[in-house]
Amino acid sequence: MPDTVAAAALRRFMAGIFEAAGVPAADAAQVAGLMAEADLIGADGHGVFRLAQYVRRIRAGGMNPRAVPHIVEERPASALIDGDNGLGHLATTLAARTAIAKAKTQGVAWCGVRGGNHAGPASLYARMPMEEGMIGLYLAVGSANHLPPWGGLELLLSTNPIAVAVPARHEPPIVLDMATTVAAYGKVKVKAQRGEAMPEGWMIDRLGRALTDPARANEGLLLPIGGYKGYGLALIFGLLAGTLNGAAMGRDVVDFNADDTSVTNTGQAILAIDIAAFGDPEAFRDRIDALAREIRGSERLPGVERIFLPGEQSAATRARRAIEGVPIPPQLRAQLDALAAELGAPKL
Known part of the structure; x- marks a missing residue:
């Protein structure tokens, strides 16, 4: 059975490891917090599981530990952020915060990222506008190609995920987070x-x-969701999150699982929608509550105990792990102990 570790201890450990690898303290804390949140919601392939890989890329020169993500193009309802080849969480957070600020005055805002890196689960960033009472949408180009075009064999596409987060009033928010493949590659690695x-x-x-x-x-x-339809979604999401921003797509995508030295130039995109631009936000939340109850209470197939809405099971996992801790399998614990020893940092 895996041991469990409190999320606060996990955050401290990861921040210490990043600092030991040369990441400034504030950036280390920010990224560690997002990675711990990934573990809390059950995205086990995107939290502390990725720590050794990120550090390996930093030490090999493939990632800039002291990156300063910044806006390179800007209009009232849009912005393009260059991630300076740093930890992907930093550039994507800047994109989300910029989109939120612009949507408050423009109603909607779209921000893209180039020069980024792997940034963890998509829902982290769709939730950022949602926490400000907005609807959030996130798209990304995956960090390695594992999907061929429909009917082909050459790996030209990635898992290219989408996440959408919609606030409710009393019901849990509706949070869709999915790859365009049947399984994200992180799940394969786990x-x-x-x-x-x-x-x-x-x-x-x-x-x-x-x-x-x-x-x-x-x-x-990897197999796409829905056959050729999933292939089409992966392509379009990649065009919007990658090609539009001048980020990698197709043969330009670097397999960051196998290559620690090349710049990945990963692309992401965030859309923030201010609900108030379309009507009364409180009335909207009430309608979401009513729809959620309608779906959950609808007639079920024999043997089905409950109909879930997107995000409910992740919310339940988060509530449980916030009390019980995050499970750390023995193999991962050993890897983390070795990483701490190598960097001269405190063990988990």
């Missing part, structure tokens, strides 16, 4: 570390046969 098999339907080999051994993932192809 399965590999834990020595667990993948379910059929996540990946196929190059002959079209089911691939369930995550240790052989580099031999296979």
Whole structure:
């Protein structure tokens, strides 16, 4: 059974590791907080699991530990942020905060990122406008290509996720966070570390046969959601989050799982929608509550105990882990201990 660690202890540990790797204290704390939040909501492939990989890229020169993300193009309802090849969480947070500020005066705002890096789960950034009473939408180009065009074999697309966060009044917010592939590649990496098999339907080999051994993932192809429709979504999301911003797309995407030295130039995009620009925000929240109750209370198939709305299970996981702690499997604990020893930082 995995040990559990309180989120506050996890944040302190990760911040200390980043500082030991040369990241300024304020940036280290910000990124550690977002990574701990990823673990709290159950996005186990995007939190402390990624710490060693980020540090490895910093030490190999593939990521700038002292980056200063900044706006390079700006209009009243839009902005383009250059991440300065730093930790992806910093540039994406700047994009979200900029979009929120602009949406307060313009009603809606779209901000893109170039020169970024892997930034964790999509929902972290869609939630930022939501926490200001807005609707948030996030798109990204994944940090490695694992998806071919529909009917092809060359890996030209990534998991290219989308997240949308919608506030309610009394009900939990509706938060959709999904990859355009059946499974995000981070879930494959978690399965590999834990020595667990993948379910059929996540990946196929190059002959079209089911691939369930995550240790052989580099031999296979992720499957898109909904067949050719998922391929189309991955392409369009990549155009909006990558190509539009001058970020990597297609063959330009660097596999940050295998390459620690190349600049990834990862792209992301944030849309913030001020509900007040379209009507009474409180009336909108009431309508969301009513719709959530309608869906949850609708007729179920035999054997189905409950109908969930997007985000409910993550919210339940967060509430539980806030009390019980974040589970840290033995293999991950050993990796983190070795990382702390290597950097001369306190262990978790």
